[in-house]
Amino acid sequence: MDSPSQKGAGKKKINEVKTFPVPFPLEKNQGNLTINSKSPSKPSKEQIISQAIRFHEQGKIIEATKYYQYCLNHDFNDPIVFLNYGTILRSIGKLKKAEIFIRKAINIDPNLQDVHFKLGVVLNELNRPKEAIKYFLYESYTSLDNTKKSFYISNFLSENYQTIFDKEDIKYLLNILIKKDNISHDILFNIFNQLYDLEKILDDKEKKLLLHDQLISKSLERMIFTSQRWENFLRKIREEICSILANGSRVLINSESNFLISLAHQCFINEYVYYCTNKELNYIKIIINKMNKGEKNKDLIFVLACYYPLYKLIELIPCIKSFKSTEIKINNLLKLQIGDRKQEIELSKRLKKLGNINDEISKKVMTQYENRPFPSWRNIFDIDKLKKYADQKINDEINPNIISPNFKSKKLKVLIAGCGTGQQVLLAKEYKNSEITGIELSSSSLSYAQRKFNELGINNIKLIQMDILELSLLKEKFDLIESIGVLHHMKSPEEGLKALLEVLKINGFLKLGLYSKKARGTIQAARDYIESRNIEVNEKNIRKFRMSIFNGDLPEFKSFIQEPLFYTVSGVEDLCFHTQEWQFNLFEIQQMIETNKLDFKGFLLPQSIKSLYAKYFPEDKTQTNLQNWARFEEKHPSTFAGMYNFWVSKTKI
Numbered sequence: 163m164d165s166p167s168q169k170g171a172g173k174k175k176i177n178e179v180k181t182f183p184v185p186f187p188l189e190k191n192q193g194n195l196t197i198n199s200k201s202p203s204k205p206s207k208e209q210i211i212s213q214a215i216r217f218h219e220q221g222k223i224i225e226a227t228k229y230y231q232y233c234l235n236h237d238f239n240d241p242i243v244f245l246n247y248g249t250i251l252r253s254i255g256k257l258k259k260a261e262i263f264i265r266k267a268i269n270i271d272p273n274l275q276d277v278h279f280k281l282g283v284v285l286n287e288l289n290r291p292k293e294a295i296k297y298f299l300y301e302s303y304t305s306l307d308n309t310k311k312s313f314y315i316s317n318f319l320s321e322n323y324q325t326i327f328d329k330e331d332i333k334y335l336l337n338i339l340i341k342k343d344n345i346s347h348d349i350l351f352n353i354f355n356q357l358y359d360l361e362k363i364l365d366d367k368e369k370k371l372l373l374h375d376q377l378i379s380k381s382l383e384r385m386i387f388t389s390q391r392w393e394n395f396l397r398k399i400r401e402e403i404c405s406i407l408a409n410g411s412r413v414l415i416n417s418e419s420n421f422l423i424s425l426a427h428q429c430f431i432n433e434y435v436y437y438c439t440n441k442e443l444n445y446i447k448i449i450i451n452k453m454n455k456g457e458k459n460k461d462l463i464f465v466l467a468c469y470y471p472l473y474k475l476i477e478l479i480p481c482i483k484s485f486k487s488t489e490i491k492i493n494n495l496l497k498l499q500i501g502d503r504k505q506e507i508e509l510s511k512r513l514k515k516l517g518n519i520n521d522e523i524s525k526k527v528m529t530q531y532e533n534r535p536f537p538s539w540r541n542i543f544d545i546d547k548l549k550k551y552a553d554q555k556i557n558d559e560i561n562p563n564i565i566s567p568n569f570k571s572k573k574l575k576v577l578i579a580g581c582g583t584g585q586q587v588l589l590a591k592e593y594k595n596s597e598i599t600g601i602e603l604s605s606s607s608l609s610y611a612q613r614k615f616n617e618l619g620i621n622n623i624k625l626i627q628m629d630i631l632e633l634s635l636l637k638e639k640f641d642l643i644e645s646i647g648v649l650h651h652m653k654s655p656e657e658g659l660k661a662l663l664e665v666l667k668i669n670g671f672l673k674l675g676l677y678s679k680k681a682r683g684t685i686q687a688a689r690d691y692i693e694s695r696n697i698e699v700n701e702k703n704i705r706k707f708r709m710s711i712f713n714g715d716l717p718e719f720k721s722f723i724q725e726p727l728f729y730t731v732s733g734v735e736d737l738c739f740h741t742q743e744w745q746f747n748l749f750e751i752q753q754m755i756e757t758n759k760l761d762f763k764g765f766l767l768p769q770s771i772k773s774l775y776a777k778y779f780p781e782d783k784t785q786t787n788l789q790n791w792a793r794f795e796e797k798h799p800s801t802f803a804g805m806y807n808f809w810v811s812k813t814k815i
């Protein structure tokens with residue numbers, strides 16, 4: 163929103179405008195501007211506007227403001243000037259005034275790039291979402307190519323209850339956003355779930371109509387459905403179709419067949435987390451028999467793909483291998499369930515490996531993530547467009563504390579230790595001028611990451627299969643290290659930390675994510691339940707465990723139903739079946755920091771929590787007092803429900 167607009171000036175005459183004081187120390191004489199120009203004559207209107215925009219682009223907001231005000235005071239009537247001045251007013255919180263100026267820009271040139279979007283943002287910030295959506299819609303009719311815009315709009319929709327909007331408007335926008343490839347599936351599902359609220363669709367006939375809805379089909383292919391109601395509905399449909407095909411009671415109509423393909427996508431991306439009844443297992447046997455006896459019906463393949471990934475069935479049902487189609491929808495399914503896996507196997511053969519994985523716990527953890535790479539992700543926001551210098555990014559995260567190292571002059575070496583399936587690596591691309599290395603135990607996680615990078619055309623990230631304990635073999639030191647959700651899965655987190663610090667440069671920064679004992683009370687109870695009953699970790703038991711929670715047999719764990727991780731197999735495993743898990747309290751974290759002579763720089767937490775903390779402890783201006791935070795957590799035990807995510811620096815060693 164803050165970047166200035168640059169297109170050519172508008173033409174229509176507009177009414178007189180009044181500039182508003184902007185709280186910057188402006189020079190007194192606004193009439194005397196010097197413009198960088200070779201010409202000795204008075205600068206032209208165009209030159210003044212260009213200079214204003216140049217200052218704005220360079221982040222010289224005071225100078226830019228002075229020039230915009232000059233233009234406004236001299237009746238230049240240029241839409242860009244109105245828009246950019248409005249943008250500056252918005253950035254300093256003068257929203258009503260920003261609205262006036264951006265509306266002037268629209269009046270002069272309704273086709274000006276970004277103008278509707280920017281007005282939508284201001285209206286949203288003025289708490290007028292119903293008006294804002296009109297401008298977002300207008301923007302999307304023309305173009306929604308900018309990643310930042312689609313990201314903003316998807317968050318806007320996700321946060322504002324659909325009930326206040328027209329359903330058709332949401333459908334229109336969701337249809338566009340779904341194609342974007344860069345919006346995470348939880349945000350998308352949040353919008354979807356508000357649009358198709360199954361609680362309100364009680365009638366079975368009405369529910370059946372959903373099978374013909376194209377947006378639902380597309381959504382099944384794009385996002386993980388993290389709702390119990392949807393899961394129940396989809397399981398029922400899956401069982402019904404499976405029974406029809408096994409019994410050969412009728413052929414499927416086209417729309418059912420299409421829905422089945424989309425459902426197969428969904429079942430694959432949720433890693434076949436849905437519970438499967440004995441009846442269904444019998445149907446599956448019958449279907450496999452039919453296929454091996456030569457029955458040619460592509461729906462049989464699609465329904466099986468709702469229960470098992472097709473790459474696993476190729477040996478058992480050889481005709482799948484020769485199955486070909488010219489339909490894009492079918493080919494997308496074959497790519498997802500066979501092609502991608504083949505690629506990952508090939509990529510895993512070419513992975514760089516370093517050292518050995520000898521530690522017994524590392525071996526166990528590796529096996530877990532070899533079997534089920536985690537996290538499984540589909541889309542990611544194109545962070546490349548948001549590049550920031552590391553100090554700026556860290557400062558945003560540790561706010562209100564501030565660090566001021568100089569990260570601008572050299573290439574920044576960044577290590578992501580325990581990078582999993584690569585999502586965190588891509589987020590690290592936000593660091594400007596950086597060179598990123600990801601290391602990880604599991605080769606399937608790394609090949610998943612590499613396949614995604616290839617698809618996204620990213621070829622400048624080094625991925626290495628190795629144990630954190632052997633990091634010194636890299637013979638490299640890093641300016642920044644991130645290790646989120648990793649050390650607590652090692653035999654000794656302390657040893658893991660030492661290995662990380664060995665490869666962190668002096669004055670380097672380390673971002674850690676560690677589980678909080680307090681926040682994981684219910685999860686620990688589930689882990690105890692699983693351990694005390696000797697429940698073996700496998701997909702069948704994970705499904706059974708979920709089903710007991712859905713059925714109300716384990717009411718003490720019903721809060722998991724709201725947890726997005728509960729809707730993939732690897733997610734449930736990570737949540738409560740993990741082979742190795744440590745949890746910490748803030749006293750232990752403080753000790754760890756002191757023992758290793760580190761400086762605590764601050765937590766990554768939502769602004770609402772930091773504001774509340776400031777009310778309790780106004781004297782802690784940097785919000786870095788861990789004893790205060792321990793008291794805060796005592797009062798608000800779910801503060802660190804995700805993890806303790808924080809930055810430390812190695813300045814003291």
Ligand SMILES: C[S@@+](CC[C@H](N)C(=O)[O-])C[C@H]1O[C@@H](n2cnc3c(N)ncnc32)[C@H](O)[C@@H]1O
Nearest residue numbers: 531580581582586602603604629630646647648
């Ligand atoms: C919960 S996942 C988190 C992945 C990633 N950091 C993220 O936030 O998306 C933990 C990852 O740490 C890796 N890991 C655990 N112990 C490790 C070790 N000793 N060396 C390297 N990687 C390790 C696991 O293989 C797993 O992929």
